[in-house]
Amino acid sequence: MKPLFLPANQPAGRFYAGGRQISDFRGTGPAASHEPEDWVGSATSVFGHEPVGLTVLPDGRLLRDAIDANPVDWLGAEHVAAFGSDPALLVKLLDAGQRLPVHAHPDVPFAAEHLGLAHGKTEAWVVLEPARVHLGFTRDVDVDELTGWVRAQDTDAMLGAMHVLDLDAGDAVLVPAGLPHAIGQGAFVVELQEPTDLSILLEWSGFEIDGAADGHLGLGFDVALAAVDRRGWTAEEIARLRGATAASSGDLLPEAAAFFRVERWTGARELDAGLAVLVVVAGDGVLVAGGESSPLRRGQTVLLPAIVGRVALEGAGLQVVVCRPPRP
Structure with missing residues (x-):
């Protein structure tokens, strides 16, 4: 996968x-x-x-x-x-x-x-x-x-x-x-x-x-x-x-953890393994997974199966919202 x-x-x-x-x-x-x-x-x-x-x-x-x-x-x-x-x-x-x-x-x-x-x-x-x-x-x-x-x-x-x-x-x-x-x-x-x-x-x-x-x-x-x-x-x-503002990064709504998790990251970042939906909200960059690179741009949505493991994001102006299910 x-x-x-x-x-x-x-x-x-x-x-x-x-x-x-x-x-x-x-x-x-x-x-x-x-x-x-x-x-x-x-x-x-x-x-x-x-x-x-x-x-x-x-x-x-x-x-x-x-x-x-x-x-x-x-x-x-x-x-x-x-x-x-x-x-x-x-x-x-x-x-x-x-x-x-x-x-x-x-x-x-x-x-x-x-x-x-x-x-x-x-x-x-x-x-x-x-x-x-x-x-x-x-x-x-x-x-x-x-x-x-x-x-x-x-x-x-x-x-x-x-x-x-x-x-x-x-x-x-x-x-x-x-x-x-x-x-x-x-x-x-x-x-x-x-x-x-x-x-x-x-x-x-x-x-x-x-x-x-x-x-x-x-x-x-x-x-x-x-x-x-x-x-x-x-x-x-x-x-x-009304939890996070535009200046916030990381976990935007900790109080929602029983239902789902949502993070926002800007720039280079590694994302933990696990099912996630990635929404690219600004900028351009690269997604690196399993040694393969894919370009990222604003408006893309990416489904990350758990088996993909950790992935890396590259691009100084890249901003993503990462959506995950509740933690087991």
Whole structure:
């Protein structure tokens, strides 16, 4: 196995619009209007639409099937001992051509009880282009009030009860499962998450989806809304979710370690062995693995199987974001 340089993997027909940022970043052709996500090294499918979202390898196999057939080489023996053949990670590029709707994701206990899944959807954003986001409620919201907002599609009330953050390029933000949020128009982020596609829509008016039918994971809103964190978060608590800034290197979100790990490095560097998704966010350089060198440039995404071992990065202006599953 060698490092795999991955092309874009953009599920079509998503319910919100994308922009030009993924295509500009990757240097590919014109962007499709409703392909706002690039699922990188994905063994996860779009909820209810398998195999959409799954990465196809150059030999035509699904990455998921290749991992199942040879998990130790892909994931490493320690990872397999802890998690089996589950990569325990999904990485995306997300380009918000419009503000995303207010939504939330279930946590592990909710997903296990109601959906029979091992993962919820805690996520994190490494910001590549500045954006305004709404994140968490500023006050306690009781279930009847939340239900009323959802039923009436009272977007003004929802957004008015949420914290607003203006994020800068380079910021890293942890979004715990359950926390309601809405990424603003113009955002471009590297998104790490637990490997599911589970979203509970609180808002859908004006978006290309029938949220009343498809916004509750097939559970009905009486059940699904129990997954939403309705607690009022203080401004200080929300600020603590905003971990690293553009000046930060190394581990950007140590508090996310139970779900995933994300590092940022600039210039020459050796990377430890283990499954990783490498996103080249700036500059040019070289990747050296197994005695072979490959050029790197901004916009590339590289899947590093565990068996590749340690790899070296060369290039003074090279900047990468390295995404990894939780440590075994």
